[in-house]
Amino acid sequence: xxxxxxxxxxxxxxxxxxxxxxxxxxxxxxxxxxxxxxxxxxxxxxxxxxxxxxxxxxxxxxxxxxxxxxxxxxxxxxxxxxxxxxxxxxxxxxxxxxxxxxxxxxxxxxxxxxxxxxxxxxxxxxxxxxxxxxxxxxxxxxxxxxxxxxxxxxxxxxxxxxxxxxxxxxxxxxxxxxxxxxxxxxxxxxxxxxxxxxxxxxxxxxxxxxxxxxxxxxxxxxxxxxxxxxxxxxxxxxxxxxxxxxxxxxxxxxxxxxxx
Amino acid sequence: xxxxxxxxxxxxxxxxxxxxxxxxxxxxxxxxxxxxxxxxxxxxxxxxxxxxxxxxxxxxxxxxxxxxxxxxxxxxxxxxxxxxxxxxxxxxxxxxxxxxxxxxxxxxxxxxxxxxxxxxxxxxxxxxxxxxxxxxxxxxxxxxxxxxxxxxxxxxxxxxxxxxxx
Numbered sequence: 001x002x003x004x005x006x007x008x009x010x011x012x013x014x015x016x017x018x019x020x021x022x023x024x025x026x027x028x029x030x031x032x033x034x035x036x037x038x039x040x041x042x043x044x045x046x047x048x049x050x051x052x053x054x055x056x057x058x059x060x061x062x063x064x065x066x067x068x069x070x071x072x073x074x075x076x077x078x079x080x081x082x083x084x085x086x087x088x089x090x091x092x093x094x095x096x097x098x099x100x101x102x103x104x105x106x107x108x109x110x111x112x113x114x115x116x117x118x119x120x121x122x123x124x125x126x127x128x129x130x131x132x133x134x135x136x137x138x139x140x141x142x143x144x145x146x147x148x149x150x151x152x153x154x155x156x157x158x159x160x161x162x163x164x165x166x167x168x169x170x171x172x173x174x175x176x177x178x179x180x181x182x183x184x185x186x187x188x189x190x191x192x193x194x195x196x197x198x199x200x201x202x203x204x205x206x207x208x209x210x211x212x213x214x215x216x217x218x219x220x221x222x223x224x225x226x227x228x229x230x231x232x233x234x235x236x237x238x239x240x241x242x243x244x245x246x247x248x249x250x251x252x253x254x255x256x257x258x259x260x
Numbered sequence: 261x262x263x264x265x266x267x268x269x270x271x272x273x274x275x276x277x278x279x280x281x282x283x284x285x286x287x288x289x290x291x292x293x294x295x296x297x298x299x300x301x302x303x304x305x306x307x308x309x310x311x312x313x314x315x316x317x318x319x320x321x322x323x324x325x326x327x328x329x330x331x332x333x334x335x336x337x338x339x340x341x342x343x344x345x346x347x348x349x350x351x352x353x354x355x356x357x358x359x360x361x362x363x364x365x366x367x368x369x370x371x372x373x374x375x376x377x378x379x380x381x382x383x384x385x386x387x388x389x390x391x392x393x394x395x396x397x398x399x400x401x402x403x404x405x406x407x408x409x410x411x412x413x414x415x416x417x418x419x420x421x422x423x424x425x426x
Contacts, residue, residue, distance in 0.1 A: 043400035043410060050402035057309025057406075061338065132338035136308055139341060139426045140406075147401055 001195075002128045003068055010193055013186045014127065015070045016089065017196060019079070020233055022062030023090035026080055027241070028111060029055030030248055031098050040101055047147060051108065054140040061133045068129075081252035085242045086235040093176035095232075095241040102155050102165035106173055109148035113210050114180045114202075115141045121197035130195070149213045156217025163218065170214070171222050178228030181206075261327065263292045266299060269327050273319045276312050277405050280358045283316060287346025290337060298331040299324055304342040307406040344425045355423055361389045361411065363425035386422050388413035398422075 001007070006014070032052035039045025063076035093111065098104050119141055122134035155166040181203040183191070190196040211221050231237070251258060261269075270289055271282045283289055283303070291302040301320055305313050317334045324332045344363040352362035385394035393415030400410040401424075408421045 043402075046404070046410075047400055047402040050406055053309040053311070053406055054307065055309075057305075057307060061308050128339065132341070133308075136305075136338050136341040139343075140307060143401060143424075 001126050006069070006127070007193070010189065010195070011069060011071070013189045014195060015066055016186045017190055018062050018066035018069060018130070019089040022059050022066055022076075022079070023088050024094050024111075024115075025055045025062060026059035027088070027090045027244065028094040028107075029053075029059055030244060031094065031096075032104070032108070034098050035104065048104070051144055051147070054137075054144065058133070058137045058140070061136070065129055065133065077252075081249045085237050085245055088235065088237065088241060088245075089233055090237075090241075091176065091179040092229050092232040092238050093173065093179065095238060095244060096173075096176070097240055099169065100165060102162065103169040103172070105148050105151045105155065106166060106169035108144060109152050109213070110173060110177055110210065111180075112141055112145040112148050113213075114206055116145050117202050117205055117209075118197070121202060124194075125196065126194040152213055152217045152219070156214070156219040166217070167219055170219055174222040175225045175227065176229045179230055179232055182230065182233060184233065261294075261329075263294060266292045266294070266301075266324065266327075269323060270301070270320065272323055273316060276315045276319075278355070278358070278360065280354045281351050283320075285348045285351040285354075287342065287348075288316070290340075297329075298333060299329045300333050300335060302335045302337045304337055304340070306342050308338075310406055312405075342426075344423065356389045359389050359420060360408065361386050361420060361422040363423050386411055388416060388418070389420055390418055391416040396420075 029052045032048055032055060035045065035048040036052070037045065039048050059080070060076045063079045067074040067076060067079060093107060096103075096107070116138060119134040119138035123131050123138065125131040125134065152166065155162040157163070181199045183199050187196055187199070191198060214221050267284060267289065270292070271284045273283045275281045275283060275286060275288075286306070288303050288306065289301065290304050291300075293300040293302075301324075303313075303316070303320070313336070320334050321332045345365070347363070349365070352365070355362040386396050386398075387394050388396050388411075391413065393413055395414040396411050397414065398409060399412050399419070402408075403410045403421050407423055407426075409424050410419065411422050412419050
């Protein structure tokens with residue numbers, strides 16, 4: 001199934017789903033880009049800027065496709081710069097402030113492990129343009145997972161201070177991981193149409209892989225909290241997203257239609 | 261002009277970040293089609309966020325306009341993801357001569373999902389493009405552009421870039 005043969009009934013759900021995927025990448029990419037010029041040392045500064053660029057690349061491809069599926073002529077730029085917080089569909093995890101280096105790396109690790117599994121599965125998506133983007137993004141995301149899991153080991157099995165910071169980040173982030181695998185009616189429609197993968201199976205694999213790295217990093221897997229954060233996919237965000245958008249969208253808001 | 265001749269013309273378009281390589285030998289140009297007066301060029305980005313892509317798109321249009329085609333449409337296609345396997349041998353040699361270690365001809369698939377511990381996680385040795393020594397180590401998996409990683413040669417004591425195999 002491609003853009004021409006897309007079932008009209010699937011179109012709204014698919015548009016929503018592509019926003020979820022694209023917004024995750026866009027907002028995470030923006031958070032990573034905040035490190036540019038502030039990295040702990042030169043090579044890592046460059047690495048974080050590279051990770052940010054990959055995420056923005058994925059966001060551009062996914063949001064361009066979202067605009068095409070929507071069919072109202074919106075471009076990736078329109079979707080990135082001219083929507084308000086309640087129209088964003090990213091999970092809350094990616095909008096949290098960047099924190100210290102351990103927080104940034106721990107988030108990248110948890111997200112990359114999820115994204116690798118997701119993109120791997122999406123290569124088989126019944127919607128061909130999405131399968132193509134997933135195959136491309138997977139190659140890049142694997143580098144993110146490798147990089148961040150090596151860092152998890154360094155931090156966790158490093159000094160007392162680095163261990164403490166990584167464990168603190170992990171404990172803080174854990175309540176935001178449930179949202180990655182949530183299935184609502186929109187997603188259920190797409191899973192049934194084999195456009196999106198079975199999220200429960202994905203979550204099991206994710207747990208297994210994440211726990212393996214954390215064990216090696218001598219970090220403690222947090223207990224599942226009584227409350228898992230939720231709502232990002234429905235436009236309910238933390239207070240941080242508005243501040244992020246204020247910065248990211250400032251130019252386009254102040255000078256509508258401005259171009260480089 | 262036939263599609264083959266158009267393809268030949270496109271060898272004039274260089275990668276702005278690695279100017280010794282043209283976009284055809286890098287495997288970026290996937291297809292060229294003539295429909296009436298319009299030329300359609302399919303390109304596959306090396307990396308999704310590659311900032312050179314826009315420059316390359318503009319250069320394709322400009323080059324083909326110079327050959328008399330007023331209507332040039334460039335399509336970005338992802339349906340088969342770009343891989344360093346599409347780079348010609350000649351392109352690899354040009355890279356090496358330019359001081360960038362080329363990716364091996366048949367890239368093994370990217371790193372495992374769960375990487376092995378540091379000592380065993382490293383792939384095959386990357387020979388230094390300057391002295392050929394295999395006594396090299398990676399200093400960062402990321403470099404000045406998305407497609408490159410940073411290495412250091414213990415033999416000639418020089419840093420060099422490596423074009424990552426993807």
